Amino acid sequence: MDLDRHPLAYLRRRHHWSGDDLARLLREQARRRGLRSGIDRNRIWLWETGRATPSEESQLLLAAVLGVPGAALEQLRWPHWLPAFDQPAPFSPEGSRAALREVQITRMDRRSFLVLSSSTLIDIAADWARIEPRHLSQALDGQAVDEELLTWLEQRSSELRALAARPHPRVSALIDAHLNTAIDLLVQDRYAPAAGRRLHAVAAELAHCAAWLRFDADRHADAQRHWQAAVHAAHQAGDRDLAAVALSDLAYQATWLSRPADAIRVLDHARSRARTAAARSLLDVRRARACAVLQDRHGTQRALTSAEAELEQMHPSSTPPVISWMSIADINADAGRCWLDLGDPTRAGTAINSGLSELDPRRARTRAVFLTYRAEGALQDRDATAAAADALAALDTALASGATRCVDLASALIRRLDDRPEPPMIELREYARERLAT
Structure with missing residues (x-):
């Protein structure tokens, strides 16, 4: 096992511990428990190189040093219980x-x-x-x-x-x-x-x-x-x-x-x-979203074009259930989000309107997100009335869906309107305070 990739080596480096440092901490932990331990840096090295596995007692001492509950040792086994969060x-x-x-x-x-x-x-x-x-x-x-x-x-x-x-x-x-x-x-x-x-x-x-x-x-x-x-x-x-x-x-x-x-x-x-084509279409849409955030207009357009081409090849009989919901509505509405990120609110509005009109009404969480995007587009177009109406609808839909992520997205947009003096914005803020307080 590569020393640099072992989760214990990663943790030791993250805490800026040498092998001697960690061995000392383990011996101190043993003394607190009335135990004697001969752990030294060579023992640590053997564990990190996979040449030896810590005993149950040593693992309990290590768990105490790292603040990991003892139950994790039995549930996950060595070395998977180590809290090296980026060790796949x-x-x-x-x-x-x-x-x-x-x-x-x-x-x-x-x-x-x-x-x-x-x-x-x-x-x-x-x-x-x-x-x-x-x-x-x-x-x-x-x-x-x-x-x-x-x-x-x-x-x-x-x-x-x-x-x-x-x-x-x-x-x-x-x-x-x-x-x-x-x-x-x-x-x-x-x-x-x-x-x-x-x-x-x-x-x-x-x-x-x-x-x-x-x-x-x-x-x-x-x-x-x-x-x-x-x-x-x-x-x-x-x-x-x-x-x-x-x-x-x-x-x-x-x-x-x-x-x-x-x-x-x-x-x-x-x-x-x-x-399958449906899976590739979804992957392309999500690539378009990432490209748009990075202000890569060419990459965004290429990914959206590919997504539509793949969707045209989608066949219900060969599409797995996990991706059966994928539709042109998703491509259009996500394309609208892309154009918003790229500073084209007019093109964004057209795409999001198309997506919302075609979206399955049962997908409340998705609808809440798309309504928030449309409200943002109306805001960029300086249409306060339309922005307030869509933000209100997005908040109501998000609250009905029970999805915190969607509620937070709509709420964040409404908070951005705190200094807007237009009557629709004032009414929206009052309405949002009442809804979020209940």
Whole structure:
């Protein structure tokens, strides 16, 4: 194992500890517990190079030094419990199980304040793109999982995916419960290869849904962890499109978090393995969004043109459920956002109007986002009445959807209007204060 890539070496460098420093901290921790320890820098070196594994006692001492709850050691095993947030798990059966187990930890998230670094986000995509063509590991073998339970999980995951598209106060808990069941079955490792692929497909689909619910709730670190788990599980299931879509979601989040350059590099890797036209169309749209933020007009137009061309090749019979919602409405409305970023509000308004008119009315969260974009375009066009009307509609739609991300987007736009004296803006601010106070 490469010393620079071992999570313990990464943590030690991040804390500016030498091998002697960490060994001293571990010995001090042992003394506090009334124990004796002979840990020295050579022992640390053996752990970091993979030549030795710390004993259970040493791992408990290390967890205390790093502030990691002891429960994580049993749940994630060495070295996956180490809080080296940008050390992606390998695309192997063991690594994928570790990524899935990570989302099961229900204690206070030791990494809730962190999001994947640029290099790690891109490494995850690059690793998947590089390893995906290889034959999937045959190590997932053993006793068959009960067929009735497996079929039931598949049916429920499909129903929960449909529920997740609409506001529902209990859907997140239901998805988490079913995801935990799938992960428990996977970790037990008692299934035939065919059943293992089906179980991983269930886990991938549920992790993907759970990630979006967390993203909509502005829980970005948690969303990233679930999308990463979805990529791993989809890889083990042999589902290239679901893995590519989950990577595209990570890229979309990167653009949302003002990291468009990261998004483009992730999307390049994801598109290299996408199988269907619908998946490639989505990847192109998200590339256009990132290019627009970077003020790359040529790149934006090229990506949008490609997205439309791919969508024309989309066939319902060959389109996986995870991307079946993709439509010209999404391309048009996202194109409108691109033209807004590129300073062309008139062209943006035309595209967003087209997208909104064609959008499935059940997609409330998407509608709230697109209405906010249209309000911003009207604001750039100096149409206070239209901007206020769209901002109000966006806020109402976002509140009805229950998505914090959408509410925050609409609220942020309304806050930008605080110094506008026009009557429609004054009425909008008063209305927003009343709605947000309830």
